[in-house]
Amino acid sequence: MAARFERSSGLLLHPTSLPGPYGIGDLGPAARRFAITLGRVGVRWWQVLPLGPTGYGDSPYQTFSAFAGNPYLISPDDLLSEGLLTVADLAALPTFPAGKVDYGAVIPFKLGLLDRAYERFAARADLRAEMEGFRARHRAWLDDFALFMALKEAHGGAPWTQWEEPLRRRDEKALKKARTSLADAVERHIFHQFLFFRQWRNLREHAHEHAVRFIGDAPIFVAHDSADVWAHPELFDLDENGNPRVVAGVPPDYFSPTGQRWGNPLYRWEEHRRTGYAWWLSRLRLLLELVDAVRLDHFRGFAAYWEVPAEEETAEHGRWVPAPGEDFFSAVNDALQSPPLIAEDLGVITPDVEALRRKFGFPGMKVLVFAFGSGSDNPFLPHNYTDPNFAVYTTTHDNDTVVGWWNERATPEERDYARRYLAVSGENIAWDLIRAAWRSTAVLAIAPVQDVLSLGNEARMNYPGRLGGNWAWRMKADLPQNLADRLGEFNALYRRY
Numbered sequence: 295m296a297a298r299f300e301r302s303s304g305l306l307l308h309p310t311s312l313p314g315p316y317g318i319g320d321l322g323p324a325a326r327r328f329a330i331t332l333g334r335v336g337v338r339w340w341q342v343l344p345l346g347p348t349g350y351g352d353s354p355y356q357t358f359s360a361f362a363g364n365p366y367l368i369s370p371d372d373l374l375s376e377g378l379l380t381v382a383d384l385a386a387l388p389t390f391p392a393g394k395v396d397y398g399a400v401i402p403f404k405l406g407l408l409d410r411a412y413e414r415f416a417a418r419a420d421l422r423a424e425m426e427g428f429r430a431r432h433r434a435w436l437d438d439f440a441l442f443m444a445l446k447e448a449h450g451g452a453p454w455t456q457w458e459e460p461l462r463r464r465d466e467k468a469l470k471k472a473r474t475s476l477a478d479a480v481e482r483h484i485f486h487q488f489l490f491f492r493q494w495r496n497l498r499e500h501a502h503e504h505a506v507r508f509i510g511d512a513p514i515f516v517a518h519d520s521a522d523v524w525a526h527p528e529l530f531d532l533d534e535n536g537n538p539r540v541v542a543g544v545p546p547d548y549f550s551p552t553g554q555r556w557g558n559p560l561y562r563w564e565e566h567r568r569t570g571y572a573w574w575l576s577r578l579r580l581l582l583e584l585v586d587a588v589r590l591d592h593f594r595g596f597a598a599y600w601e602v603p604a605e606e607e608t609a610e611h612g613r614w615v616p617a618p619g620e621d622f623f624s625a626v627n628d629a630l631q632s633p634p635l636i637a638e639d640l641g642v643i644t645p646d647v648e649a650l651r652r653k654f655g656f657p658g659m660k661v662l663v664f665a666f667g668s669g670s671d672n673p674f675l676p677h678n679y680t681d682p683n684f685a686v687y688t689t690t691h692d693n694d695t696v697v698g699w700w701n702e703r704a705t706p707e708e709r710d711y712a713r714r715y716l717a718v719s720g721e722n723i724a725w726d727l728i729r730a731a732w733r734s735t736a737v738l739a740i741a742p743v744q745d746v747l748s749l750g751n752e753a754r755m756n757y758p759g760r761l762g763g764n765w766a767w768r769m770k771a772d773l774p775q776n777l778a779d780r781l782g783e784f785n786a787l788y789r790r791y
Contacts (some may be wrong), residue, residue, distance in 0.1 A: 298683075299587070299634060299657060303732060303781070303790040304339025304509060304740040305332065306691065308354065308755070309367050310395055311743070313769045317390035317400040321493040322369025324772065326500050331773050333504025335782030336791040340501065341509040341740055343691060345494070345584065347443075349519070352397045352765045353756075355591070356517040356558075358443065360577050361435040363490030366404050372493055378411035378418075394766040412485050425488045432491075434576065435521070436484060442521035444479035445472060453519040455536045462536055464525070494584055509636065509740075510585030512578065514592040514599075515542045515558035522573075523559055529566060529573055530559040540601045543609035547642065553609025554759060555602055563618050571625045578626060582633055590656070593637035594647045596622060619650045627654065636685050636738075657737060660686040662727045663699045666708040666715065675715070676734040685738035688727040688745045691755040695744045696724040698751030724748040725780070732784040739790060743769065746777050 312319025312328060319325070332340055346357030347364045354364075373379040384407075388399055415421055429436060442454070449457055460468035473480060498508060516522045518538060523530050531539050538559040546553040566574060581588055590596070596619040602612040626633070637656040639647060651658055665674035672678065676686070688696050694703055700723045704712070709720060718726045724745045731739040744753040744767070756764045785791050 298655070299737045301682075301737050301790055302338040302739075303336070303785055304341050304738060305337055305746065305781075306341040306687070306740055306742040307769075308343040308691075308765075309345075310765065311755075311768050313771050315387060315390075316370055317388065317403060318366055318395045318397075319768060320367050320369040320371075321490075321497045322371040325369075325497050327772055329497070329501040329504055329506045331775075331778050332506045333501070335778045336785040337778075337781055338505060338507060338790075339509050339587075339738070339740065340506055341589070342511065342585075344511045344513055348765075349517070351761065352395075354511075354765065355513045357520065358446075358517065359435070359439045359521045360513075360516050361432075361580055362439050362487055362521070363494060365408060365486040365490055366400065367493075368404070368408065368486070368489045369493055370404075370407055372496075373407070373411050373489070376421075378414050378421075379407060383407060383410055393768055393770050395768055397766070408486060408489075409482075411489070412482050415485060424492075425485065428488045428491065429484055432487070432580075435580075436487060438525040439521040440480045440483040440487070441469070441473060441476070442524055443483045444476040447479055448472075448476060454524045455519075491584075498584065507586035508584070509587045509589055510581050511589045511591060512581060514590065514595045515556065515560070518557070518559050526573060529562055531562055532559060538604045541604050542595070543600050543602045543612060544641065545600050545612060546610055550759070553600070553602075553612070555606065555609040560599065560601060560615075561617075567618055567621065571622055574622070575626065575629050578630060578633065582630065587634035587636060589636045589638055591638050593639045593651065593656075593658075594641060594643060597644070597647045597650050620653065623650070623654045655683065657683045657685050660684050660736060661688075661690060661693065662686065662731060663689045663693060663696060663704075666704070666712045676730055676736075679735045682735040682737050684736040685740055686731045686734050686736035688724070688731055688741045691742065692758055693754075694751055695742070695749055695753055696727050697745075697748055698754055701750060722748065728781075729784060732790060733788045739788075743773065746773065746781065 307328070309321060309325060310319045312324040314320060314324045329340065344354040344357060345363050346354060346359055347362050348354055349358050350356065370379055370384055374381070374384060388403055390396060390399060445457060445461060454462060461472065501508065527536060533539050540560050541555065542558040542560055543555040544553055578588065596617050598614045598616050600609065600612045601615045602609050635656050637651045637658050639651055639658040640661065660674050660679065662674060665672050689699065693699070700709065700720065713720050716726050716730055720726065725748065728741050728745060731741065753767045755767055
């Protein structure tokens with residue numbers, strides 16, 4: 295049985311969305327202030343999206359590693375305080391747009407700063423010794439990841455399936471030669487990871503001092519162009535050239551008549567079972583060193599997943615394939631002492647998925663913007679939470695903000711039902727739904743910061759299936775004190791301290 299959560303509340307905010315002068319949110323002063331604000335008003339959870347190194351599309355759900363951290367989140371201010379950057383390094387900042395991340399401008403700027411920090415690192419014997427300890431602890435994934443990233447750079451960013459054949463199939467002589475010729479680039483990527491993990495550890499310790507804990511996120515699938523697939527091809531369903539034979543997605547539904555073809559490679563679950571799920575256990579074990587609870591993305595894929603032939607352009611012609619959910623989670627519970635996991639069980643959920651969630655006691659998810667479209671038996675309506683073992687969200691990163699839903703997507707019938715159900719006018723619908731979530735019986739109540747700020751879809755984080763323009767929203771300033779205090783009042787009223 296998974297660890298139970300106490301009745302509490304949280305806010306969803308990815309670190310990229312924090313305010314600050316460097317074009318993207320980071321793990322520095324603004325993050326620490328946010329943790330202090332949450333702690334002061336009794337919000338006990340800070341939920342983040344996956345923390346891995348982003349690439350094509352800037353999506354935290356398509357990263358170059360399921361283990362590594364995102365170097366763009368490293369705080370220049372904290373590097374300055376450690377003497378790895380100087381005031382002059384930060385004097386002439388580019389003009390970054392307000393309220394969003396311009397990844398095209400941010401990435402070269404941040405990497406330039408990290409290069410300067412790396413040059414100064416050579417003279418710091420104390421930090422070099424600390425990094426060697428970090429490297430030794432994380433060698434199982436770090437060496438492959440750093441070499442993968444160095445090779446990608448050497449190949450102009452090309453995916454690993456386009457590298458020379460000896461490197462594609464990881465010929466030991468070719469790898470040894472690459473480690474020698476690319477030694478400085480490999481060391482630089484290890485340095486980036488050292489900084490990320492160091493700054494994240496400091497932020498987490500700071501948050502804990504203020505009684506704030508982190509909910510992390512584990513995408514069920516990994517990117518094909520990743521160190522994970524390159525280093526462990528036997529764990530994925532690939533052809534002789536390293537390309538996926540079949541890919542992940544979801545079948546057609548009311549919202550998507552051709553389904554969603556995600557394109558991620560699928561697992562060879564029998565091989566994972568043969569190894570005692572060693573790769574998955576290592577992944578979750580590391581994540582649980584970074585965060586205090588984990589949201590399992592696309593939980594239904596652990597019961598059965600939608601398999602699409604790789605040559606298909608849409609997800610229409612796929613099939614359901616059983617996955618080893620019960621055996622897998624039994625291994626997870628045994629190895630990791632029943633870790634606190636939240637099941638993202640949205641979408642079309644069949645009885646086997648619900649049975650799997652209940653067997654292991656994982657909280658499921660409810661989303662209030664889905665609640666008002668089908669009458670009083672809608673399972674997302676709070677009076678239908680007969681089991682409190684759920685996390686209720688006003689909305690999520692993949693959906694409209696509450697205000698965006700209300701203004702752009704909700705039908706007149708949904709708005710009428712919501713007004714009558716909540717006994718409100720709808721003039722402040724975001725806070726109406728925050729109150730409904732907080733006073734519900736669900737053990738966890740969580741709102742994206744965009745809803746706390748009553749923002750519309752200009753602040754939406756992601757449009758699934760849209761290429762470009764996602765993951766860019768940022769706060770322009772710290773969370774206003776009056777709004778934080780209002781959350782504190784709700785925590786007191788509805789016993790979420």
